[in-house]
Amino acid sequence: MLTNLWYVAEWSNKVKKKPVKVKLLGQNFVLFRDSKGKVNCLSDICIHRGGSLAGGWTTERDCVACPYHGWEFDPEGKVQFIPSRGEGADIPERARIDAYPTQERYGMIWVFLGDLPEEERYPIPPFPEFDDRKNWRPIYTQFDWTGSADRVVENGIDIAHTAFVHPGFGYPEMADKNHIASIERTEHSGSSSCVLYPPKLDGNLGLNRFARKDKAETHVHPGFYLSGHCVRLHIQVNSWMEMIIFDANTPIDENHTRSFVIQVRNFFKWGMFDRGSVKRTQEVFEQDAAIVEALSPNYLPESLENEVSVEQDKFMGAWRKVRKNHIEKGWKIDTKAMEPFEGEKVFTIPSPARRTNPDLRWALDTVPLVPGTKRQLDAVPVTENRSA
Template sequence: MLKNFWYALEFGHAVERRPRKVRCLGQDFVLWRRRDGQVAVLSDLCVHRGGALSMGTLAGEDRIACPYHGWEYEPDGTCVKIPANPPGRGIPKKARVDAYPSVERYGLVWAFLGDLPEERRPPMPHFPEHDDPAFRAVYWETTVEANYERTMENVVDAAHTPFVHGTAFGNPDRPEIPDFEVTQDEWQAEADILLSPPPPKGLWGLLRSGVRPEHVVVTNGWYLPNIVKLHVRLPFGDLILYDHNIPLTQGRTQVKIVGYRNFFTGRWADGNALKRIGRIFEQDRPVVESQRPELLPFDLSAELHIRSDALQVAYRRRREQLIKDGWWVGGDDVVTGDVPRRQATVIPSPARRENPELARAWVHKTRGTGAESEEEQP
């Protein structure tokens, strides 16, 4: 799993004033919509006794109160109230939780999960269809019992379509993939791939006119860290899917898809579009969930690659470089609790880098190590 990237955590329409729990990179977060409409993103862990802030309530203007002892935190993670303290007693400087930069874009709430300063953060991807009035969007999600890199690579793998999807998306009689060129920079890659199409069926078949084309141009691409683009140029319009593969844990992925189409753009056709997305995805599910090894190998030579795997190879090579650069979620991001083999991920936030003297505020030690600290006075 890769840190120091913008991750889409939730659909914007699902985030309201009430605190909402989400998970990414093995860590729990709490989201809520502030009065100004912006979304706050904090680690879902009260620094006092580990209460889940997502089970709490909002206090004052935009503070969140822990359900256990009522500690109140501002959207920047700073604790501003400890109800048990008598009047005049201050609040420890280390009474704070990780807060992550957030933005709402393309119908999704994004958070930067890492501690890089703003000028060093990778850019967010650009989805031009979202603001194009010619397109209509639908939102679909599911959870997969597989590693997010396996689900991600599956979408850019054009060669599987005739076999996994049959005549629903591919053409078993014409499985060949002509050679294609990958266009890439340090944060994304894409390629125009020629596929032999199946005959259109159902509602979409009504738009078919003329002779069935020999090939359909499909643009496949990936955006770091976990997004896949699938752009199918149909004879009657464009279908573009942005597939967000959110790593809940190493072996479990939440997939959130935003799908755009510039045909049948009325709300009445949304159900049909969602049904098609779901049907295609459910054909992929059993194959992806059965892949071995479960995790993507670190060694590029551990699996055999051919020319039609060029997009996956490009991803793995870039991933290899980022791992060398220290962007892989590793031992420094994992804390161990007082139950054997019980671990949790804690991704460092920008405040840790900005306030190095408070860095230990987020470190949770195991019992019996002699590292327990006494109450710190301000």
């Protein structure tokens, strides 16, 4: 699991005034909305006696109160009020927990889990079609996997599995016709263009059957972003029907992933088609889960030595490369190093304030990280092309 990235913690409409507990990267966090409507994210562990802030309430000071002794934490994680000491009493400087940057985008709450300053963070992935309601209609769903997020992302951008795992997407006997036409990679993302030959479309009251001939050349553009461990799958069904599946794949812990999924389509934009759309998207995730949850190992191997790859796996290689670069910067959580402390000690993800307040003796230790081998990367985009 990787720190110093934006991740989706929850849907925007799930977080109102009442604190909400979420788990990401194996740690608990509390989300709460203040009186200005801004969502805040704090470590869920009260540094007084370990209370879970998510069990508390929001206060008039725009704080979240711990349910154990009522200490109030502001959006920056600083204690503003200790009821047992009373109004106006001194607050110890160490009475502070980690607070994480938040943004709301695409109806999702994004939290930055790491200590990098703003200018060094990879951006939240673009999704311009989401805001273009005139041309695109969205549906929302989510999916929980018993599997690691890196495997889930790899599955999402893998075109060679579609003919085998998703009967609606292709024919196993035509697997050699599917191909990757181009790949592009940046320091933190990748995109590709592929050609597939799927069967006629099913669903939408049978209207889809007129949309595409059997085995017609279909252009699919898978993409990934390290931010949010997002996958974007743009499918050009025919000359006038397109859909984009955008999912943020949040690592809950090492072997659990929650996908926050938005699908937009530029056809049949009436609400009566939404239910069918959600159902078909869920079916696709279920087909994938049956495979991904049975993979060995259940995480992405760090080296290619124990696997055999072929040409069609090239785009997955781009994802692995981008992920590896981040690990080499020293931002992978060393979960094994935490194991001996299980049940004895808690850790927290370092927040940006740790860098700006290096002299503060923070109450909680930060998660151990696998030492990096480099700090800087070539930011030059790599482009590979071959004719289709």
